Amino acid sequence: MAYAVGSLVCAFAPNLLVLVLGRVIMGVGAAAIPVLSIIAVTKLLPPDKRGTGIGVVSAAAGSEPPPDRPSAANRSAPRLARVVLAHA
Incomplete structure (x- = not known):
C-alpha cells in the first residue's frame, strides 16, 4: 500500500521536494514487499x-x-x- 501511495505522490508532485518524498515512501513500501511475502508463507502453509x-x-x-x-x-x-x- 505504501508503494502505491508513494507512486501517486510522485505522479502528482508539484515540485522536486514532493517528488523525493514520494520516492522515499515508495522505497519503504518496496522494502516491505519481501518481508510481507515471507510472513504470508508462514501464515498460509503448515x-x-x-x-x-x-x-x-x-x-x-x-x-x-x-x-x-x-x-x-x-x-x-x-x-x-x-x-x-x-x-x-
Whole structure:
C-alpha cells in the first residue's frame, strides 16, 4: 500500500521536494514487499511445508530476468512455484 501511495505522490508532485518524498515512501513500501511475502508463507502453509514455501519465495525474488527478456522469468516463476509446492 505504501508503494502505491508513494507512486501517486510522485505522479502528482508539484515540485522536486514532493517528488523525493514520494520516492522515499515508495522505497519503504518496496522494502516491505519481501518481508510481507515471507510472513504470508508462514501464515498460509503448515509448519512442515514452510521451508519449501520460503525457499520458493526467495528463489523467485532472487531470479531477476535478464534486461533484454523481462517476461521470460515472469512467466516461469509461478509455474516453478506450483511444481515445487505440489511435490513438496
